[in-house]
Amino acid sequence: MLHIENLHASVDGKEILRGINLDIKAGETHAIMGPNGSGKSTLSAVLAGNPAYTVTSGTAVFNGKDLLSMKPEDRANEGLFLSFQYPVEIPGVSMTNFLKAAVNGKRKYRGEEPLSASDFLKLMREKKKIVEIDSNLTNRAVNEGFSGGEKKKNEIFQMAMLEPCIRILDETDSGLDIDALRIVANGVTKLKSKDNATVVITHYQRLLDYIVPDYIHILYHGRIVMTGDKKLALELEERGYDWIKEQFKD
């Protein structure tokens, strides 16, 4: 589904990703872990096409297409979804209008007719249940005045609405209490299928109790330095990152 080869990227002239290789197949869940500043969030931003980052070399092929040459909105419409670590507030724009633009934008991209107002509202009602969100949240402006938990639930709600084939969760567990973490993680799991893939970026083992990964990759200094199965997370929980830093010193 997504094949990344030797990806290098920089921000403000500083190289952050220094040769990422990653192969993600449908139905798989990959966790990306690593100490602060290792490039985890940069990887998600680069894949989503954030213009603040510059790709300097490497390739990423997404469902047979050259991901890196696509505009961010086309990547989204091709089925790439990023759950933001810090969801952005858009005052004055209701969640309903925002999602209507997103859902119908995607339908248009695929050459489909826009959803009728009633079908759209029905879809929203259905998907809201997945992350147990308050029904009046969709009448509020996008993320404006949302609590930390509401913001993250709202990310997963949008994911449910857009049914992406690759789901990148950038530290979705940060700032969540135990209950919200469970709801958010269960939402992600409920939406998992053999046709989609998940990339979970996290610092903590805790999230991986709910979203069980097939692979865990350790990112350090812009490279994947180690890949293992879910046991690797437990080892990290116990030993921290120092042994990795020691082993892969520049």
Next chain:
Amino acid sequence: MADNEFIAAKAEETYKYGFSTEIETETIPRGLTEETVRRISALKNEPEFMLDFRLQAFHLLSKMQQPQWAHLKVPTVDLQSIIYYAAPKKKETIGSLDEVDPEIRKTFDRLGIPTKEQEALAGVAVDAVLDSTSVSTTFRERLAKDGIIFCPISEAIRSYPELIKKYLGKVVPASDNYFAALNSAVFSDGSFVYIPKGVRCPMELSTYFRINARETGQFERTLIVADEDSYVSYLEGCTAPMRDENQLHAAIVEIITEDRAEVKYSTVQNWYPGDKNGKGGIYNFVTKRALVRGVNSKVSWTQVETGSAITWKYPSCVLSGDNSIGEFYSVAVTNNYQQADTGTKMIHVGKNTRSTIISKGISAGHSENSYRGLVKVVPNADGARNFSQCDSLLLSDTCGAHTFPYAEVGNPTAQIEHEATTSKISEDQLFYCNQRGIATEDAVGLIVNGYAKEVLNRLPMEFAIEAQKLLQISIENSVG
């Protein structure tokens, strides 16, 4: 960003209403003299009192100077270079709608303005004004059943001279300002509305102004009188062809409300704004004022200003009736080299009067956008309350947004509140929208419409949708 192609395409996109119509036009010689004023009055078959009104204004004007206090770079308009009267040539007096020149009808059809009743939007009566004259007014008979008068003001001057004498120039006297004096001297048409006691106007009334002829000015005049316990909602729209030279539009709108009457006045102003380098466009110098003199009466101004090279207008309310209410809701968009200095005046005179001001400025390109407002409470106006909110949204690094709020409070019981914000659309917001599959231009439209929602929601339904689209068009190619 990879939006350059889109921007290039949109930069070439022309003003959708920029076409002009080939119709035979009757004009008078260019320039402004006493003779010009007499000629216009004669062309309109006006009674003596109207000619006197005009001549008085003309003499006042000759002692006045073009105002320069606004935050605008306005060239001095050469009044002698303008043609003051241009009207489609007509064979006979137009008796029924079917006699409207097919070319003129086509013009309004292209603008989406129904001039035939059977095609009209449900519940909207239209007065269509082309250059200096009204060409068609729909639903007049239906309205007359309720005693409502809705007709071209030139006709009202002939048919209802008593009403005109009683009300015309009473809210905005010719001496008010330079452009008011000019309008009073040379206005050629516009709309007159009278809603009798206790009547709730059963449909929206609408005037559509179109400048067509070259080098002419448009000077229309609107007078709305709402008698006791009456209600009317009035809409105004306007467009003009794309021309390289600037054209002057100097209008006056006067509203009078008697006891417990309510008038809602909505404007979608889309005069030609000039091209992307600031060439051409309409100078829109307008005086709009309501005398809210009835007890418990109310006037609400809603304006969406997207057009014109220069806009200078301050729809205002003189709240002289006890418990009267004035409202001003405005969205003003400027792009490229447009300039706008707009706002309102709320003059609290009666007791327990209330006013609300919501102003949303959106500036893009190299434009300058100013809010200018006055809240005045006279010494006897006990219990006055005002709330003002002035927000500015900047879409470029080269535009300007300015706020000039004035408050003159002469009574210690007054409560005045003022809130203001300035914001920009951030890269983060755009990327967030992009990541959800929303392209940048749609994202900007979504954000701007969200920002202006509070005002757009005040417009009647059909207008609100039109205004949303218009906002989107006006700001296209403004974020890169």
